[in-house]
């Protein structure tokens with residue numbers, strides 16, 4: 090089944106929430122685990138127990154695993170494998186991007202179903218040129234996977250680049266969204282190519298209807314609210330995946346408390362907004 094179909098089915102089954110697995114040093118300490126590989130391993134195991142098959146999407150943040158070197162990456166690899174095929178789709182947040190030939194290697198590493206680190210979807214950066222993303226798109230098509238392209242990110246520094254005008258008068262973000270729209274055109278129920286659009290961007294004149302999923306970080310710890318979601322995504326709410334990491338993880342380490350926190354998040358999103 091295509092990533093677009095799987096994403097919509099998961100949202101229908103569980104709600105639109107995505108939980109980020111971001112083992113911040115502070116969270117490892119707060120959970121009483123210690124900022125060590127052993128702590129990381131126990132943190133990740135608790136997240137798998139709490140979220141696998143309980144939420145539509147889980148988004149491990151690669152950076153927090155990579156900082157422990159090879160042993161941290163091994164924990165990430167196990168975490169992804171344990172989460173996959175549980176009903177929850179794994180979006181690996183690694184924001185990869187490079188010249189085409191290297192992008193092809195990244196695409197194999199993260200989207201080829203036979204690769205040790207294969208996820209259901211990955212985040213990528215288009216700032217080496219949208220065309221360099223072609224290997225990711227091809228790998229997504231071959232493996233029924235998804236790709237989320239940074240478009241309007243949640244950080245305050247983003248407008249300097251993403252609101253800049255291109256030679257055709259579009260903004261950089263608008264041009265990325267337009268190219269995603271073209272690539273997803275005609276695909277039912279929606280295409281596999283998504284955009285990352287933050288819950289913190291205020292209002293945007295850009296057309297967010299790309300016939301593909303929108304991954305929306307910035308809700309919760311970064312200040313994004315239900316009102317922001319309504320204002321920014323009112324017209325495209327069926328395709329919105331709301332992602333939060335610290336907003337849920339701060340309820341840990343108790344597995345039941347983590348599950349309750351996700352349930353509350355989904356209830357809030359479904360009841361008040363989506």
Ligand SMILES: O=c1ccn([C@@H]2O[C@H](COP(=O)(O)O)[C@@H](O)[C@H]2O)c(=O)[nH]1
Pocket residue numbers: 109111150182241242243244285286287306307308309310311332333334335336
């Ligand atoms: O525009 C973006 C793209 C990605 N992120 C990532 O999402 C989480 C946010 O964590 P919170 O604790 O919910 O703030 C983190 O992994 C970021 O790298 C983003 O925030 N904004």
